[in-house]
Amino acid sequence: MPQLTNRQMKAQQTKQRILVTALSLFSQKGYDNVTVDEIVSTSGASKGAFYGHFNSKYEIFLEKFKEIDNFYIHIEEELKNISTAEEKIVQLALRQMDYLKEELGDELMRTLYINALTPDAHNFLADRNRSLYVIIEQILKEGQTSGELDPAFNSNEITLIISRCMRGTLFDSFIFTEKIDLDKEIEQMLRLIFSGLKMSHQ
Amino acid sequence: MPQLTNRQMKAQQTKQRILVTALSLFSQKGYDNVTVDEIVSTSGASKGAFYGHFNSKYEIFLEKFKEIDNFYIHIEEELKNISTAEEKIVQLALRQMDYLKEELGDELMRTLYINALTPDAHNFLADRNRSLYVIIEQILKEGQTSGELDPAFNSNEITLIISRCMRGTLFDSFIFTEKIDLDKEIEQMLRLIFSGLKMSHQ
DNA sequence: TTTTGAAATAGACTTTAGTCTATAAAAAGT
DNA sequence: ACTTTTTATAGACTAAAGTCTATTTCAAAA
Numbered sequence: 001m002p003q004l005t006n007r008q009m010k011a012q013q014t015k016q017r018i019l020v021t022a023l024s025l026f027s028q029k030g031y032d033n034v035t036v037d038e039i040v041s042t043s044g045a046s047k048g049a050f051y052g053h054f055n056s057k058y059e060i061f062l063e064k065f066k067e068i069d070n071f072y073i074h075i076e077e078e079l080k081n082i083s084t085a086e087e088k089i090v091q092l093a094l095r096q097m098d099y100l101k102e103e104l105g106d107e108l109m110r111t112l113y114i115n116a117l118t119p120d121a122h123n124f125l126a127d128r129n130r131s132l133y134v135i136i137e138q139i140l141k142e143g144q145t146s147g148e149l150d151p152a153f154n155s156n157e158i159t160l161i162i163s164r165c166m167r168g169t170l171f172d173s174f175i176f177t178e179k180i181d182l183d184k185e186i187e188q189m190l191r192l193i194f195s196g197l198k199m200s201h202q
Numbered sequence: 203m204p205q206l207t208n209r210q211m212k213a214q215q216t217k218q219r220i221l222v223t224a225l226s227l228f229s230q231k232g233y234d235n236v237t238v239d240e241i242v243s244t245s246g247a248s249k250g251a252f253y254g255h256f257n258s259k260y261e262i263f264l265e266k267f268k269e270i271d272n273f274y275i276h277i278e279e280e281l282k283n284i285s286t287a288e289e290k291i292v293q294l295a296l297r298q299m300d301y302l303k304e305e306l307g308d309e310l311m312r313t314l315y316i317n318a319l320t321p322d323a324h325n326f327l328a329d330r331n332r333s334l335y336v337i338i339e340q341i342l343k344e345g346q347t348s349g350e351l352d353p354a355f356n357s358n359e360i361t362l363i364i365s366r367c368m369r370g371t372l373f374d375s376f377i378f379t380e381k382i383d384l385d386k387e388i389e390q391m392l393r394l395i396f397s398g399l400k401m402s403h404q
Numbered sequence: 405t406t407t408t409g410a411a412a413t414a415g416a417c418t419t420t421a422g423t424c425t426a427t428a429a430a431a432a433g434t
Numbered sequence: 435a436c437t438t439t440t441t442a443t444a445g446a447c448t449a450a451a452g453t454c455t456a457t458t459t460c461a462a463a464a
Contacts, residue, residue: 005430005431006430006431007429007430007431010430035419035420035421036420036421036422037420037421047421047422047423048424048425051421051422051423055422056421056422057420057421057422
């Protein structure tokens with residue numbers, strides 16, 4: 001790490017102050033009910049400082065999300081005793097959902113999805129190197145080796161499809177007004193992908 | 203239809219003028235590059251008139267989308283000669299994608315998805331009575347009757363899952379910067395859902 | 405026909421994210 | 435030590451969606 005000058009240290013403090021204040025306000029009042037002006041005045045900073053450190057109001061909350069990706073550090077360990085790939089992926093998905101719900105809550109998740117759709121914004125969901133992808137693909141490959149899953153599939157493509165259908169489920173949970181039981185829906189969807197719709201011709 | 207007074211007719215004309223102008227501007231310059239002020243001045247109306255007739259800038263474009271749902275009127279006829287449910291659904295999905303791409307284009311589709319995520323907005327995608335759902339479920343049921351598909355599934359639930367995974371694919375096509383071949387991805391995803399990942403134990 | 409009421413519209417105003425410019429103060433160069 | 439450059443910040447300004455109020459004008463009641 002490079003030696004920071006006094007100035008840079010102060011700047012980092014300002015950034016941190018803004019970040020902490022903002023996240024606290026978000027969780028108190030909800031993302032949409034917090035204005036940048038409010039963040040700035042509460043944290044004793046200025047617009048200039050804010051936009052010097054963050055490119056947008058949305059980006060500030062990406063910081064939180066980065067931190068959340070730490071979730072995946074532990075998860076691999078926890079999945080070790082599960083025997084089938086299907087079960088592993090179902091468990092991975094369910095735990096992830098719970099974690100996100102708890103850490104971010106509904107409204108911030110929705111915000112994340114909205115902003116993923118706005119062009120140019122740093123896009124977290126679309127980062128193919130996300131731990132999520134790495135883990136899913138790993139599990140799939142193991143399943144193929146063990147004979148559980150059809151080795152004809154390209155594990156990379158399937159990884160993308162699975163995560164995509166998970167995004168679809170999240171998306172639906174936001175757009176349907178009837179509250180959706182996310183756990184149930186995710187599991188149902190995954191089981192379907194593993195078993196298929198067709199009659200098994202045994 | 204009720205007899206319209208002179209006034210109401212004029213109001214309808216104003217609404218129509220705004221609508222036509224707006225849609226034309228949208229397709230010329232893109233939704234995000236058209237302001238309400240511009241729509242209003244171009245169409246010779248006023249903000250008051252605009253918001254008297256539409257609740258938001260987004261809503262004006264929902265009008266277009268309603269019209270687009272006419273697509274489904276013809277599609278059933280076209281799918282008649284296809285023999286399997288799997289093929290029918292793949293074809294339905296592909297044609298729908300083509301139609302949407304042609305009629306709306308990428309940017310408006312993205313706008314639709316963004317706005318579906320904003321609370322309160324009239325939400326088109328989440329209308330369970332959409333022709334899309336009706337048609338998919340119909341095809342699934344036929345497939346179950348014919349013995350092609352496992353009758354144990356609840357066709358209603360599967361309909362939702364399939365459409366949801368389609369939304370996930372669309373969503374991904376918006377968030378990934380690498381251009382995605384939507385047709386290929388949709389087809390791949392659907393085939394997966396039909397066949398399943400597991401080795402078929404025949 | 406006159407009056408009253410309601411509905412359509414005009415356009416000023418508000419809100420809020422984001423930009424731009426000026427300034428101050430620290431770092432780097434001499 | 436003094437000058438120059440860089441950089442963090444302050445805060446005025448812009449852009450654009452949406453709100454609110456006033457006004458007009460038509461329709462219905464008297």
